[in-house]
Amino acid sequence: MPPESTQEILGLPDLKHEFTDPGNRIFIYGRLKQRPACPRCKHPKVHIKSSFKRELRHFKLGNQLAIVRFTSHKFRCPACNCYFNLKLRGTLPKRRSSESFRLDVFERHHGGMTQKHLARTHEISHATVERWYQGFIKNRVDELKGRKVPLVLGIDEHFFTKKKGYATTFVDLKNHKVFDVVLGRSEQSLSDYLRKLPDKNRVRVIVMDLSSTYRSIVKKHFPNAMIVADRFHVIRLINQQFIKTWAQFDPVGRKSRGLLSLMRRHEENLKPEQKVKLDQYFLVYPHLKTIYDFKQKLTNLMRLKHLAKDTVWLKIHDLLPMIEELKASVIDAMKTLGETLHAWKNEIGRMWRFSKTNSITEGLHNKMEMISRRAFGFRNFNNYRMRVLALCGWNGIINRKRSLKLKLA
Ligand SMILES: [Zn+2]
Structure with missing residues (x-):
């Protein structure tokens, strides 16, 4: 025996x-x-x-x-x-079934395996796959209840559905997690949510695009938070307005995809032969060259981060004359840009002290779009919110991994 x-x-x-x-x-x-x-x-x-x-x-x-x-x-x-x-x-x-077996089904279904496939391989019914999936989503969302409002909050909008329009995403920029999604992007649709948000006075920094609606909402509901312009959106705006200007100079050239990609790029990312190509193009439009150089100088300024307080002051003195120059421009797109930057100059100054941007939010938006697509769209916003929170907001696994790494290091 x-x-x-x-x-x-x-x-x-x-x-x-x-x-x-x-x-x-x-x-x-x-x-x-x-x-x-x-x-x-x-x-x-x-x-x-x-x-x-x-x-x-x-x-x-x-x-x-x-x-x-x-x-x-x-x-x-x-x-x-x-x-x-x-x-x-x-x-x-x-x-x-054991809990680990149920988790396995959840993970596989989340990874894109269909109910039909899982029903066959795991010898359960279609309805069971669905029920387990919903169960895990609900558990994760329940675990999130009572979590604290993040110290560094990113605010950005994203498209939800044609019928219901846009939604606002609140992102924990330190942990790269969605804190919440709320339907709508107007003062009216957000104020109800924000009024009820507990411990919102904790929030120290709020990163946002140059939207005056969001700014006024934030000033009202987060009196202790510092508003910081989002670098990602600022640079995108500069590029957009520059390309509009370019279209005025040369509508045909603007439609060339090759040129467009060269114009958008940061100078140091251009290969020597690309630089030659661009210079040749500018021979025909010398005025455009001046504007292009101006744009490069401006975006380089916007890319600064982690600056000391004193350095920020120096850089403000570089920026302010450029803003004045833009405001005085005869080109509409440049004038608008100047006015927007002027209205946001304080928030841009603060941006130089930090490194966090809503490119994190943009990444999460891509993930959320995938969630929506995999579910063939959501009609009910609450179902969508649950799914987003469970999949982009819950950080059980990641935290465990991170703490393990810290222990090993
Ligand atoms: Zn007993």
């Missing part, structure tokens, strides 16, 4: 592994390690009232399904005379 195994079944710490029957389906036989104590009075010696066989889908090994078989019991406590069922760690009562 082989010595009795003391090993537990992986993922089910209350079961001792007895033997495995490999076959078309893998059956793992287990036995309860020890009787539990009475949950009510903690009496250690409980009696078995009845026994029954239980089967749990536990994991997939390659294309085989591993099922755990064991005898479960109903117990009676002789001290307080109560009856209770066995509670097995790694499972929930009355389920025929």
Whole structure:
């Protein structure tokens, strides 16, 4: 007789592994390690009232399904005379699959595997896949309840649906997670949400695009926060207005995709032959060259970050005359740019002190679009919000990984 195994079944710490029957389906036989104590009075010696066989889908090994078989019991406590069922760690009562098995289905479905496929490989019904998926989403959203408002908040809009229009994203820029999504982007649609937001006075920095609506909302609801212009949007605006100007000079050249890509690029990213090409083009439009150089100088200024307070002052003195020059321009697009930058000069000055930008938000927006596409669109905003929070806002796994890395380092 082989010595009795003391090993537990992986993922089910209350079961001792007895033997495995490999076959078309893998059956793992287990036995309860020890009787539990009475949950009510903690009496250690409980009696078995009845026994029954239980089967749990536990994991997939390659294309085989591993099922755990064991005898479960109903117990009676002789001290307080109560009856209770066995509670097995790694499972929930009355389920025929272990929690790790359910998580596996969730992860695979989230990764894009269809219900139909999973129903076949994991031997469950379509409806079960859907129910488990929704269950995990709900759990994650529940776990998020009561979380604190982030210290560094990014605010940006994104398109939701044709019928319902835009939504506003609040992003935790430190942890790269969505804090929340709210339908609408106007003062009216956001104020209800913001009024109810607890501990919003915690927020120190808010990064946003150059939208005056958002600015007035933020000033009203986050009196302690510092508003910082979003570098990503500022540079994009400069480029947009420059390209509009260019279209005035040469509408045909503006339509050339090759030239457009050269014009948009930062100077140091141009290869020598690309620089030659651009210079040749500018020979024909010398005025455009002046504006182009101006634009390069302006974007280089906007790319500064982590500056000391004193340096910010110096750079402001570089920026202000440029803004005046733009405002005095006879070209409409340049004039508009000058006026916008003027209205945001304080927020731009603060931008130089920080490095966080809403490019993080932009990345999350791409992810959210994928979520929406995978679900073939959402009609109900709340369902969409749940999905976004669970998939872009919940940081259980990432935090665990990060803390592990810190421990190892
Ligand atoms: Zn008891």
